[in-house]
Amino acid sequence: MEAALAMLWELLANPIVQSSALPLAAGLACAALLYPLRLEGLAAIAGFLAAVFAIGNFGFEPLSATRKIVLTGAAAAVIGALSDFAFKPTRFSAPLLGAIFGVAALWVFATVLRQKTPLDAALIGAGVVALTVWLVSATVSLQLDAARSGAAGLMLGLGTGFSAVLGASALIGQYGMALGAACGGFLVLLLALGPRVGAGHALTLTVSVLSALLAAASVLLAQVPAVALVALALVPVAARLPLPGTPLWMQPVLAGVYTAVPAAGACALVWLQSRGWAI
Amino acid sequence: MKRFTLGALALALPIAVTAAPETYTIDPVHSFPHFAIDHLGVATIWGRFDKMGGKFTIDRAAKQGTLELAVETASVSTGDSDKGARPRSRDDHLRSADFFNVAEFPRMTYQATEVTFNGDSPTEVAGRLTLLGVTRPVTLKIGRWVCKDHPFSKKPMCGGEASAVLRRTDFGMKYGVPAVGDEIRIVVGFEAYRE
Numbered sequence: 233m234e235a236a237l238a239m240l241w242e243l244l245a246n247p248i249v250q251s252s253a254l255p256l257a258a259g260l261a262c263a264a265l266l267y268p269l270r271l272e273g274l275a276a277i278a279g280f281l282a283a284v285f286a287i288g289n290f291g292f293e294p295l296s297a298t299r300k301i302v303l304t305g306a307a308a309a310v311i312g313a314l315s316d317f318a319f320k321p322t323r324f325s326a327p328l329l330g331a332i333f334g335v336a337a338l339w340v341f342a343t344v345l346r347q348k349t350p351l352d353a354a355l356i357g358a359g360v361v362a363l364t365v366w367l368v369s370a371t372v373s374l375q376l377d378a379a380r381s382g383a384a385g386l387m388l389g390l391g392t393g394f395s396a397v398l399g400a401s402a403l404i405g406q407y408g409m410a411l412g413a414a415c416g417g418f419l420v421l422l423l424a425l426g427p428r429v430g431a432g433h434a435l436t437l438t439v440s441v442l443s444a445l446l447a448a449a450s451v452l453l454a455q456v457p458a459v460a461l462v463a464l465a466l467v468p469v470a471a472r473l474p475l476p477g478t479p480l481w482m483q484p485v486l487a488g489v490y491t492a493v494p495a496a497g498a499c500a501l502v503w504l505q506s507r508g509w510a511i
Numbered sequence: 512m513k514r515f516t517l518g519a520l521a522l523a524l525p526i527a528v529t530a531a532p533e534t535y536t537i538d539p540v541h542s543f544p545h546f547a548i549d550h551l552g553v554a555t556i557w558g559r560f561d562k563m564g565g566k567f568t569i570d571r572a573a574k575q576g577t578l579e580l581a582v583e584t585a586s587v588s589t590g591d592s593d594k595g596a597r598p599r600s601r602d603d604h605l606r607s608a609d610f611f612n613v614a615e616f617p618r619m620t621y622q623a624t625e626v627t628f629n630g631d632s633p634t635e636v637a638g639r640l641t642l643l644g645v646t647r648p649v650t651l652k653i654g655r656w657v658c659k660d661h662p663f664s665k666k667p668m669c670g671g672e673a674s675a676v677l678r679r680t681d682f683g684m685k686y687g688v689p690a691v692g693d694e695i696r697i698v699v700g701f702e703a704y705r706e
Contacts, residue, residue, distance in 0.1 A: 245690075287686070294644035294683045297615055298608050343644075344615045400599035401607040403686050453608035453615060455599060506598040 247406060250286040251393065255279030255410040259417025263429075272421060273316070273434030276385055277309035279414020280407070280442060287406055297449055298403060300340040305442040308333065312437035321375060321433075329433070330368035333441045334361040340445055344452050356452070363461055364444040370468035371440035372433060378422050379480075381431035383487035384471040385415030385439035391464050391495025392447045398502040399456035401449075408446050415439060419484045426480055440468075457505040463498035467491045532570040535669055535703035537580070539564050542701040544582055548679075549692030558589035558605070567703065569626070569633065569669075576626035578636055578651075580699075585613040609686040616643045623651070632656045636673065642682040651675050651699070661704075670702035 243249050259279030263272040284290060284302055292299050311329075319325065337360045338345075345353040371388070374381045389412025397405030415435070422429045447464050450456040470490040475483050545559040565580035584606070591601035606613045623638025633653050640649040651673040658669040675697045680688060 288688060289685050291683055291685060294616075296608070296612060296643065296683070298612075347614065347617055398598040399607075400603040401609055402604070403607075403609040449608060453612060455603060455607075503598060506594070 244286045247287075247402065250283050251406040251409040252413050254286055255283045255413040256417045256420075258282035259414030260420050261417070263418050263421040267421065267425070267429065270316070270430065270432075271313055271434060272418065272429055273432040273436070273438070274309055274313060275418040275421070276411060276414045276435050276438040276442075277306060279417055280305060280411050280438075283406060283410030283413075287403070289403070297340055297344055297453060298407075301407070301442065301445045301449060304333070304336050304340055304445060305438060307336075308441035309434060309438040312433035312435070315437075316432040316434055325433075326369045326372040327365070329372055329437055330365040333368050333437075333444075334365040336441075337361055337364040337445060337448065341448065341452060359458070360448045360452075363448055363465065364441070366465055367444040367447075367468065368437065368440040370465075371471075372436045374468060374471055375431050375433055375436040378427070378429050378431045379419075379475075379483035380471040380487050381436050381439075382415050382419040382422055383484050383491050384468050385431075385435060385443075386412050386419060386488060387470075387491035387495040388439055388443035388464065388467050389413070389415055391467060391498045392443050392450065394495075394499045395456050395460050395464070395502045396446065396450035396454060398499060398506060399450050399454040399460075401454035404446055404450045404454060408443065408450075411439065411442050411446070419488075422484055423481055455506075456502050460498040460501040460505075463494045463501060466494035466497075470494050532568045532573075532575070533667075534566060534568045534706045536706055537563065537565045537567075538668075538702045538704060541670075542699070542703070544580075544697060544699045547696040547698075549694070551690055552692075556589060558587060560584070560586045561588055562586035563699075565621075566706075571628070571631045574626075574628045576623075576633055576636070578621065578623040578626070578638060580621040582619045582621075584611040584617060584619055587611055587613075610684060612643060619643075621649070621651075640677070640682075643684060645682045647677070647681050649675050649677055667705040668702060669705075671700075673699045673701070 259275035262278035263275035266272050266274055338357055341360055345357050348356060371384055374384060389408050393405045393408025393412060396408055418435060447461050451458050470493060471487055473490045475486050478486055542563055543559045544563055545557060547555050547557050550556045560582045562583040563580060567576060567578040569576045587602060587605050589601055594600040605611055619642045621638050621640045623636045625637040626633045627635040633656060636651040638649060639646050653671055653673045656671040661668050677695055678693050679695055680693050
């Protein structure tokens, strides 16, 4: 028993397991367990928090930007799940949630902005808010289409994660990859059960808030160039591309291929910048 | 009588001057905090911060002193600043949110008001280190302490070496433990000139 536990802890200490297999399994388990309650969209936050726990960053002192991201992501999941039950989605709900979390993004990065000159802080703050409002609005409006939502979440997470690793932050990278892997768990359930599985605000709000904040953090706290964020912002647009005559089981795969293009583009931009390209 | 008093005062003046608290300013060109940390349980990685400033006061008669240090965390250097074929170097990684988070916490500071003496020399400084926005008590042991005039400029100076051991997780720096060790040994080599 002790040997098995030791092996388990050793596995959980492996960064690759922390940011791939663990969040994938946690996301799938959460989605499957909560599916009867129509809360399968909480797969994203379940997988993400499992990774945060394994990485050992569950402390909240100091309340740094990366720790505020974890808290804001958890709040997004709760608000998302509540709004799934309480409200019918309207055309205003996505921009409204985007605006709310745009303001939250300023709180997340307040300590970073305080180090800048007033002009730089205003410009950077506006950029962070714009990115958050856009990603939340564009991703939350996919909420009625589980295949597109899941694929967007998968590639937003992986794109943010790999970009951050190339940009010198393994922590933000692991967080991003874990988010993508958790959405992978959601997609596995979708492939298994078909169109009865729904993403809702619980998944789309969590994924968009976390990926926007992690992407911004990878620019502000590591060395990802801001232009990579433009490519990441195209992920929810790519998720809208048509899936004509595609069988249901193929839809997440095809949407995943579409969304992989801008996500890979973001990683390529970070790589090129690290090689000395002026971008 | 008046002449005698003035004479006595004049004689006592040099003693009073040497007994007064002296203030020294750290010479940033010859003062660096070094650190050592375990890597993968097999080796020790050494690094240092290239930019440190501060000052200390010392009152040998009253056996008192103060110390203030400020270190720019972005100046961290472990001898791996050239990324070569890799996307980033180790020093880039150390500056990111994973470790020193320099964009959010650009400065680490140390402030002390309790100094223990052995004769005229300070041997221990009890103070508070603020790293990543977290303040914890840290005691510096002074292993070497020399005061004399600079051999060329003749300016009064003191220098030496202070060391401490701390756990980075106490300051919320948790990433990579235990592969990158928790315990950090710090050795500060310093020179300072009297104001």
